[in-house]
Amino acid sequence: MESLLDRLLKHYSLSLEGYGRLKADPSFSLLPKLDAMMAISAKNRIARAKEANEKVLIYGDYDCDGIMASAIMARTLHKLGIKAEVFIPSRYKDGYGLNEENAKRIASKGYGLVILVDNGVSCLSPISYLYEKGIDCIAIDHHDVGSTLPPCTLIHDRLIGLEEKCSAGALCFYFSSLLLGEVDYENLVMGAVSVISDVMPMKGENRTLVGLCLRLLRKGYGRRVLALLDAFPDERGLSMSAIPKINAPGRILEDQRPLIACAYYFAGLSKDPMAALRIMEKAKETRVEMTAEAEKGEAIEESGNALFYPNPGLEGLGGLLANRLLEQKGKQTIVVSKAGNGECIASLRGKGAFDSSEFTKRVSDRLTSFGGHRYAAGIRFPAESLSYVKDSFFAYCNALPEAAEEEEEAGVELLLSEITMENYALLRSFGPFGKDFEAPSFLLEVDTSSLTYSPRKKMLSTSLGKGTSIFSFLIKEGDLPRGRKAELRGKLILSKREEGVELEFFAEKAKLLP
Template sequence: MLKPKYEWQLADKKYTALQVSQLAQACQVSEITAEVLLSRGYDTPEKVEVFLTADPKMIHDPFLLHDMKKAVDRIQQAIVANEKIVVYGDYDADGVTSTTIMFETLNELGANVDYFVPDRFKDGYGPNMAEYQQFIENGVTLLVTVDNGVAGNEPIDYAVAHGMDVIVTDHHELPEKLPNATAIVHPRYPGSEYPFNDLSGVGVAFKVASALLDEVPEEFLDLVAIGTIGDLVSLTDENRFLVTNGLKLLSEGQRVGLNALLKVSGLENQKINEQDIGFTIAPRLNAVGRIGNAGEAVELLTTFDEEKADLIAKHIDSVNDQRKQLVEDIYAEAIFQAQNTDNSNRKTLVITGTDWHQGVLGIVASRLVEATGKPTIVLSGNHSDSDLKGSGRSVAALNLFEALNAKREIYENFGGHHMAVGLTIKKENIPQLRDLFEAAAVEVNLDEHQALPLKIDGVVKADQVSVTAIQDLSKLGPFGTDNPIPEFEIKFDQIADAKQIGANQDHLKFQMAGKSQKIDAIAFKQGAMLPYLQVQPGDVKVVGTLELNTWRNQTKPQVMVKDLCVDAVPVIDQRTTHLNKQMFDRQTTYVFFHKKTYEKVQHYLNPAAQVAILSGESTLETVLAGDLTLVDCPDSLTRFANWLANQKPDAMTVYFYQRNNAYLDGMPTRQQSAKVFKFFANHPVVDLKKQLPDVVAHLHMEQNLLVFLIQVFFELGFVKIDNGRVSLVPNPKPQKLSVAPTYQLRQQQIKTQEKLLYSKSAALTAWIQARLTDNNKGVAE
């Protein structure tokens, strides 16, 4: 079977069909939407109304945030005194939107203000001592951090000691010792009365702006939506209201720089949703900070010059393309390293490279975790560097920060949390890092093969999916952290019209047919699954999200596939008479029934390729699992059937290459056998190295058949063979040809090849699948 990528977890039904129907009627939504609401605890019309209504009352009083009054008083004092103020930001989407809001607010109030966004590579994350010193030398007397600062004790202490006040606005984890700042505005400050603790950095900046302006500055909500979604904070409570209204503002296009960015991103004049931010807008803003200077992103967001905005947006878009190519190039090297023998046997991965761009190593690490299921650290440096820098990503079962923090002394720099870390380490300490990392995984009994959980909100039939139902579901958005987009298992009767799409044919498109309609489905990066759907169209299961697709003014339902599986073992028929290099570049175990075939194609195989050579008597004892590719054709159908019954494949591809075709050549007739024997009786010595073509022509017989009979005669003692010279043995013992091992082997090969090489594809697939589940060992028919 083709196993699902995730562990499907269907929501517990703590409600009845009657409750679904009643809630759907009371709230005037589809039963699909009502079922999702019930599964998420919204079990009364009153609760549903509160959840679905974007009520301004959800906005909390900014002065409930710790030190807000102190911050506002100090900023107002600086504005009145015309002090130099700097807004100190961060280089991700949350940081640049925070910087923009704080800068524009202070500018609107008449402040003498500038902004600074640190360079990821020169300045690092958060307060930087050298930059703080420069601000002081330039006469800055007030610095306001956004989306950073709570861990900046040393630079902030230095600033205070040298006459510069610092106001920290942040949302990151609070350290044990807090900085000596004039004010610390933070939603999770100990003892804080603020009712919602999951604001993003831009959310905190927005609250400071609200307090300074003495109103809710709705013109900033587009920026709040981008930073909040980009930083993956909870989309509940206040954030839900901010993002909902921010999406509306984004769609109205009131900010020049964002309009230019939407245009180059292909989103111009469209209704913007949270997925557009998460997959299109935020990644572009992040890209500038990853491989350039994020100050350019703030410049884009703050400009009123359309021509300038267009130029910056185009450059940011090109930087994003560069970022994607860097990720692809580095990932290709990294995954190759991850699959070597040493790493294949480990529960964790420490991948190192030379001259890899450090701004994208976190993305590469995330992709490796997704591909392998293993917590991963990716590091890089130059040949001349003594240090390597990089990022790590983890899985839920392993707290990455705690695992690596156990030996803090081996790092030059280190920080992070449960799922992600950043670090700098000397090259000579890499072995210690690998041992520490692996030991932590062993201690928690980490199973890299354990699939990640996927919560499924419900099961729907293809015939239930409609435009109206999907429009109802969209009312539950914006979707994100703590309010995930609903996932459904789709029930259907048959897969239809499955095909690969995309420039590289790496995506999959198909239809799920119910009794009354067919629903289109798209599975990104799943193009390789096409053969499995084609050979087992009735055994496919699909989980995905329901969306609308508009094409040529026609709107239809569409399923975006999250995961799929095939209940039966897919058998993919790729039988061939010729082997080439392209047939050996898959992630599979290549199975050879003849060592000679392996030797013939060995140069095609990657050194790390999984190979099983099953020639000899140990064939039946070899049990294989995962994706298997049977390269050549076995000799015995009975032994092959018995071997299949012991296997545990997820999928099986068959090439069944056969160099000598016994089935087509057939067995020699009695007359042919007698003719060959008589020839050797009349020719005492025949040198086959020189005379074989002449003998073949003389006897009017296929060469393969002649060679076969000579081998049979040799095994029976009728002839001798010495260095290619064949001579008749005087008065040989009479024996039947059928007792010769080569004769018996050919009989088996004919039977095997008839079944495996010349049966129709459907019949072959059914026969192999039956053998894979066959408990009656030895049944080959």
């Protein structure tokens, strides 16, 4: 068998020269430097706000990207001597983005400058209202741009020449470096966390940013993020441990004050950091319980290549449920939740030829709001339009060209003797992993008689010695008959244990061999 390095090179279609470039330490010099006219204009406007001692408001969003973006801007302006206020809207009271009611409140409170982060590009009417009142707006957003832009200074990934689509948090980090004239390591970590949370392509600037973040985390920077980690500090640990806690308050809490407290916590401006940590930890626990209940709801309605699910739980769980259904069923998905004001809120998730903006054009006359990206979006509409929206979604999805049946990703053969820390280090030299550059699935041949299971939960749990093991909560005792050869498909991951770090082959699937 070829060496593991050669197998990995073949898996990623890389030459040794290409691998050398891939594994080179990420450099701060490769980070984008914002020099677009809009970014310079925004910098100058902030300088004028400082000189005039204007009241400045940062208007964010309730998900991880929005919290990180808000915290980056609050931290940056604080370092510049500007005590900006942060407002995070409630998903339930305010909805996504700046609305007209909040625009009127802002105008009545004497703000001279509003910085919208992770929203703004679709807030034409409320930003126009502020403009008419003489209040300037800067929008730092990455959502799809419509045919008409709001009257503000817009910093957008599509308008400033970035190679890859990025998160709002990453944009705020790049902008913070322009404002400060230096790289703030805490801002960098938050920007990278938002890239992972919003599942941006792990290529180009995003790969550089996340690679630098992981290096900084290993050196102890990003301690407010590290405080949330129950896992090893890599991109998988962040996405499985810290990010769900950051997202949880915005999914289930109606009061925006805890969300604002979380933004100040990450900015390093919190008066009670432990209280903010408790908010996120508790919200994550509650969200897990509520999601489990919501998944027991009404039956899924399927039509060809699409499915509809009426979410019986909180609206904030809709996106999670839609993600899971898309992954499980492989069909374009709409999950609809009932809002308390006679409206419905739907989470759209898709793949292949699906384009949320193309679908929303068909139902635009029924929508009260829309925002998102090609494959993930949210819409709001009157409850009486539910049947129309559902039927239109089915019609749109079933008119899409049929996608070729997805083939299972080619796996990389792995020997039991190759499950070592040295080979894990080799694997990590190809990282960071993420969208469009996934961690490889390994194929491990085992004798089922050698497998052992945990005594209580009867899950696959086989120690290999020297801090390594085979583990799976998906494969239970009795699933595989003894005395046979089986192929396990899974990932190599590092897990934190009370006794230290353990290298696991996490088995996702198993099949018996002839």
